[in-house]
Amino acid sequence: xxxxxxxxxxxxxxxxxxxxxxxxxxxxxxxxxxxxxxxxxxxxxxxxxxxxxxxxxxxxxxxxxxxxxxxxxxxxxxxxxxxxxxxxxxxxxxxxxxxxxxxxxxxxxxxxxxxxxxxxxxxxxxxxxxxxxxxxxxxxxxxxxxxxxxxxxxxxxxxxxxxxxxxxxxxxxxxxxxxxxxxxxxxxxxxxxxxxxxxxxxxxxxxxxxxxxxxxxxxxxxxxxxxxxxxxxxxxxxxxxxxxxxxxxxxxxxxxxxxxxxxxxxxxxxxxxxxxxxxxxxxxxxxxxxxxxxxxxxxxxxxxxxxxxxxxxxxxxxxxxxxxxxxxxxxxxxxxxxxxxxx
Amino acid sequence: xxxxxxxxxxxxxxxxxxxxxxxxxxxxxxxxxxxxxxxxxxxxxxxxxxxxxxxxxxxxxxxxxxxxxxxxxxxxxxxxxxxxxxxxxxxxxxxxxxxxxxxxxxxxxxxxxxxxxxxxxxxxxxxxxxxxxxxxxxxxxxxxxxxxxxxxxxxxxxxxxxxxxxxxxxxxxxxxxxxxxxxxxxxxxxxxxxxxxxxxxxxxxxxxxxxxxxxxxxxxxxxxxxxxxxxxxxxxxxxxxxxxxxxxxxxxxxxxxxxxxxxxxxxxxxxxxxxxxxxxxxxxxxx
Numbered sequence: 207x208x209x210x211x212x213x214x215x216x217x218x219x220x221x222x223x224x225x226x227x228x229x230x231x232x233x234x235x236x237x238x239x240x241x242x243x244x245x246x247x248x249x250x251x252x253x254x255x256x257x258x259x260x261x262x263x264x265x266x267x268x269x270x271x272x273x274x275x276x277x278x279x280x281x282x283x284x285x286x287x288x289x290x291x292x293x294x295x296x297x298x299x300x301x302x303x304x305x306x307x308x309x310x311x312x313x314x315x316x317x318x319x320x321x322x323x324x325x326x327x328x329x330x331x332x333x334x335x336x337x338x339x340x341x342x343x344x345x346x347x348x349x350x351x352x353x354x355x356x357x358x359x360x361x362x363x364x365x366x367x368x369x370x371x372x373x374x375x376x377x378x379x380x381x382x383x384x385x386x387x388x389x390x391x392x393x394x395x396x397x398x399x400x401x402x403x404x405x406x407x408x409x410x411x412x413x414x415x416x417x418x419x420x421x422x423x424x425x426x427x428x429x430x431x432x433x434x435x436x437x438x439x440x441x442x443x444x445x446x447x448x449x450x451x452x453x454x455x456x457x458x459x460x461x462x463x464x465x466x467x468x469x470x471x472x473x474x475x476x477x478x479x480x481x482x483x484x485x486x487x488x489x490x491x492x493x494x495x496x497x498x499x500x501x502x503x504x505x506x507x508x509x510x511x512x513x514x515x516x517x518x519x520x521x522x523x524x525x526x527x528x529x530x531x532x533x534x535x536x537x538x539x540x541x542x543x544x545x546x547x548x549x
Numbered sequence: 550x551x552x553x554x555x556x557x558x559x560x561x562x563x564x565x566x567x568x569x570x571x572x573x574x575x576x577x578x579x580x581x582x583x584x585x586x587x588x589x590x591x592x593x594x595x596x597x598x599x600x601x602x603x604x605x606x607x608x609x610x611x612x613x614x615x616x617x618x619x620x621x622x623x624x625x626x627x628x629x630x631x632x633x634x635x636x637x638x639x640x641x642x643x644x645x646x647x648x649x650x651x652x653x654x655x656x657x658x659x660x661x662x663x664x665x666x667x668x669x670x671x672x673x674x675x676x677x678x679x680x681x682x683x684x685x686x687x688x689x690x691x692x693x694x695x696x697x698x699x700x701x702x703x704x705x706x707x708x709x710x711x712x713x714x715x716x717x718x719x720x721x722x723x724x725x726x727x728x729x730x731x732x733x734x735x736x737x738x739x740x741x742x743x744x745x746x747x748x749x750x751x752x753x754x755x756x757x758x759x760x761x762x763x764x765x766x767x768x769x770x771x772x773x774x775x776x777x778x779x780x781x782x783x784x785x786x787x788x789x790x791x792x793x794x795x796x797x798x799x800x801x802x803x804x805x806x807x808x809x810x811x812x813x814x815x816x817x818x819x820x821x822x823x824x825x826x827x828x829x830x831x832x833x834x835x836x
Contacts, residue, residue: 243662251666251670255682258682376799376802379778379781383799390788483671486674490762493766494785511681516681523671523674524669528669
């Protein structure tokens with residue numbers, strides 16, 4: 207190899223760097239591939255369970271049809287089956303369903319409304335409640351775990367631990383009931399259930415928001431607390447903390463600037479996963495507090511046997527979960543360089 | 550640390566003892582409800598929505614049935630569902646997970662990707678879905694709850710399988726011609742058991758909460774049959790008239806779920822597994 211200009215020649219370092227980049231890109235490609243595969247499987251499973259549902263979509267759409275003879279009804283039925291593509295083989299129907307879903311078309315509800323419009327009208331309320339609960343639980347868990355960590359009193363630590371443990375064995379509707387008894391029925395500070403859009407009356411909207419958001423947030427807080435607590439304990443034993451102390455930093459500075467950020471790092475993953483799987487909690491909490499979001503819509507649709515809506519919500523939530531989990535993984539690799547090297 | 554004297558040791562209240570003490574009354578209620586309940590579960594005995602009194606320790610419900618009796622009679626269904634579904638999830642998850650970790654290769658990849666897919670459906674949503682499809686009978690409930698808990702159990706057991714795969718006795722058994730099933734049942738299972746039992750108790754606790762949530766949503770025991778979840782649902786309707794209505798069933802749920810957790814914690818200390826209960830419940834007990 208003849209060398210003409212020194213600047214163009216890749217040095218060993220350059221080569222190593224580009225190899226690292228190639229490896230990194232390869233890993234991202236593999237991760238994207240896996241993401242796509244899981245998404246495909248999730249949609250396939252949803253579709254298959256839909257096929258197993260009792261009752262047929264066609265009969266639901268037709269309704270009772272008074273004044274039609276059985277022959278006319280059967281004719282209508284057949285033409286509907288053809289127009290919906292239900293006479294085609296299952297794989298074709300699946301692909302059609304996925305393609306339509308990607309375009310935001312989940313078909314019609316049994317009342318003839320667009321499923322996407324119905325679900326879309328509920329997303330705002332769900333996002334509001336979900337975000338509010340995550341904010342409350344994140345802040346609370348940071349405050350409570352730092353307080354427990356810095357406290358010298360065994361009684362305080364033990365008290366906080368037992369409170370958190372109790373939260374783990376309280377299902378949302380039971381915790382919610384206690385909050386309603388205290389804050390709505392006895393103290394009469396807040397309404398027990400209901401919803402007003404923020405654009406209509408911001409104050410009322412927030413009053414309605416407090417109890418459901420707290421009901422969701424407290425168990426989340428307990429979960430985050432466990433991680434933070436374990437993280438704080440582990441990090442506080444690392445040598446760099448001793449070195450901070452030895453250099454004469456105040457204990458407040460050591461705790462808040464050095465221990466906490468390192469301890470909180472793994473908790474990011476949990477917060478992300480909880481955010482992705484919020485709908486499980488929302489199903490219960492929304493129906494407890496009559497909060498018109500996607501969770502309540504899901505329960506109502508199950509009751510009405512409105513399968514297109516059920517499938518749409520199940521698909522949307524599981525896709526959100528998978529994507530959020532993927533992003534969390536990705537973000538984590540960005541914030542914590544150690545995980546990059548290990549993989 | 551100084552060793553505790555023998556007598557004090559025997560008297561010490563371990564988590565297992567505390568857990569059993571909490572659970573035993575409910576097992577007794579489940580087996581012989583009529584011995585403990587002052588009235589029948591469907592018997593209308595007084596005016597509706599009375600508060601707690603000497604005659605009705607927990608008060609009466611919206612149509613005048615004795616709440617204590619209904620809490621007692623509900624134990625049978627709630628305990629049955631939680632124990633059975635935990636047992637099913639435990640069996641399936643353990644066998645698949647251990648095999649997956651031990652065999653590795655394609656089998657492992659395929660089963661773990663399947664686990665991923667199932668885990669991406671929110672728990673309650675998946676259970677709701679299954680019960681809608683297959684009906685509201687008790688056995689469907691048990692299987693639905695078991696099915697949503699199986700994937701995380703399998704993933705957990707897989708970790709144990711991986712851990713044990715390289716142990717000397719497993720290698721030795723393989724070299725001397727032990728088959729896969731022989732290794733699974735004679736070597737992997739017994740050695741993974743302590744950790745797995747702790748996981749089982751966490752599962753049972755999660756199952757109580759899921760079962761209660763489903764019957765809260767009206768998908769569990771159908772009225773007039775009593776369940777703790779559907780009693781709490783009624784409690785919401787009358788929260789201004791009878792604020793204490795839901796306290797009994799609510800405490801029952803928490804006590805039973807807590808008892809399972811305590812028993813698990815006790816088993817962990819007894820077997821001295823190095824994993825802590827919190828980390829096990831993080832991996833298998835996502836509700």
